[in-house]
Amino acid sequence: MSGLLRYLTAAVLVRGADSGASVGLLLLAADRHQPAATGGLLVAALTAPHLAGPWLAVRLDRARDRRRLLALAYLGYGIALAAGAFAVGRLPAAVALAAVAVAGACGPLLTGGLSSVLDDLGPGRRGRGWDALTYGVGGTAGPAAAATLTALAGPLEAVLTLAVAAGAAGALVVTLPLAGHARPEDAAGLRAGLAVLVRRGPLRRVTVMTLLAALELGALPVVAVRFGTELHGTAAAGATLTVAYGAGSLLGSALVTAWPLRGEPEVLAAWLFAAMAAATAVSAFAPAYAVAVAGFAVLGLLNAMSFTATLSARGRYAPAGALAQVFVTSAGLKVTSAAAGAALAGAASGLGGRALLLAAAATTGLAVAAAVVDGKLSPASVPAR
Structure with missing residues (x-):
């Protein structure tokens, strides 16, 4: 599998997981008879931490091996999302919200963070079109998968599947042929x-x-x-x-x-x-x-x-x-x-x-x-x- 194909596969998986997680969490909260506000808070906890993106971006620019940081972020996203899903309706709401917020904090590296390494794979302008397509496919397939899996197996299983998809994306990202950073100290503050x-x-x-x-x-x-x-x-x-x-x-x-x-x-x-x-x-x-x-x-x-x-x-x-x-x-x-x-x-x-x-x-x-x-x-x- 070429580097670009691995990139695109990882991008669809992780962006689909991120898009579908909001739907999955809403369905899970409703299934466990949580107050309507809980579902909204879970979605907010998943999206609000995107404001922490600049701090993560500095680390990515300075990382000697960006693949490792991206892979850790995707694995962390999957683990935190799964933990939050298990906690909904079983533990205090604050526990579930905190776990989902940890997943949300990894979110910026699922979107702009991944796009920032695409040029290393050398696809040129056509690559940006492919990258935009992964957002569209992920944004459509993720919620559809969450809804379908909920109907077939249940909302918890749906969210856990999305968490596994994020982890699989991390396994692919770590194999990408990205150029190393010889002078990480030169990255802008x-x-x-x-x-x-x-x-x-x-x-x-x-x-x-x-x-x-x-x-x-x-x-x-x-x-x-x-x-x-x-x-x-x-x-x-x-x-x-x-x-x-x-x-x-x-x-x-x-x-x-x-x-x-x-x-x-x-x-x-x-x-x-x-x-x-x-x-x-x-x-x-x-x-x-x-x-x-x-x-x-x-x-x-x-x-x-x-x-x-x-x-x-x-x-x-x-x-x-x-x-x-x-x-x-x-x-x-x-x-x-x-x-x-x-x-x-x-x-x-x-x-x-x-x-x-x-x-x-x-x-x-x-x-x-x-x-x-x-x-x-x-x-x-x-x-x-």
Whole structure:
């Protein structure tokens, strides 16, 4: 098995485990008759520690053997997730939450941390398309596996299977042919690594677009339920909109894998985010449910393409000594922004689906406008690595 194939297999396994764990924990809490708030707290415990990403990124940038650190993180994720699952309903809730939080603390290395080592395998721009595809496949297959295994064997067994998948990913990662770090002391410190996102114009602009667009992406599942109900009369129709979005995302990832994006990543990202804003606004005025389904599919396609462009931008503009810090910090901030988007959409759901979609379109459009203005004010380019 080639290094790239091992990478992709590990990425699907670990990202599928991470995506499915939230669903599995919710189902497990319900099965053990826990208060509704417990399920939400478990999901929060799994996602909130992504804010610790920059500290883990520094260690990854400085590690002589990044494979070992990644493998330990994936093994730790699996063990902590399994421990939390066993504790739900059997031990005090604080014990289960603490164990799940330990798994969540490893989360940044499942996303941006793993993406930061891809260039060592030499797949070029096509590799970023493959990497984006693993997010789409993992994000779809993980929850589906959690639901299917729960129906067949039970929620505990489902979560334990996901934990084993994370451990298997660690076993694969440790075999990757990554280049060693001859001068780990040259890696940027935490403050310097974070400053890269602000001081380097292209990275700053791509990060701003990513974070503001993530507000929309986090809000979309909430908006879909409201919008689907308005157009078709049932909440299930909103789930169909979400499925259409996921299908479009998988198609977009496949397209950029087969035909890699060409051109300057920052420019590509700006055009694709602008297209997302336009597609969101058009979807808000969908006259019929079928049109809305098509609109959400287009949104998913554009999101996958823009995500690939942002991955390419991070790899192109990040300094070698802070590559992991750029990837992991960006990913952690994106997760946080998406969570804020979901919370805001929930709080403003009374406005209606169309209004929420227009607000989302305006937010993403504002991100592109801010990036364009920033580029005019500070046009100096940053050399690629």
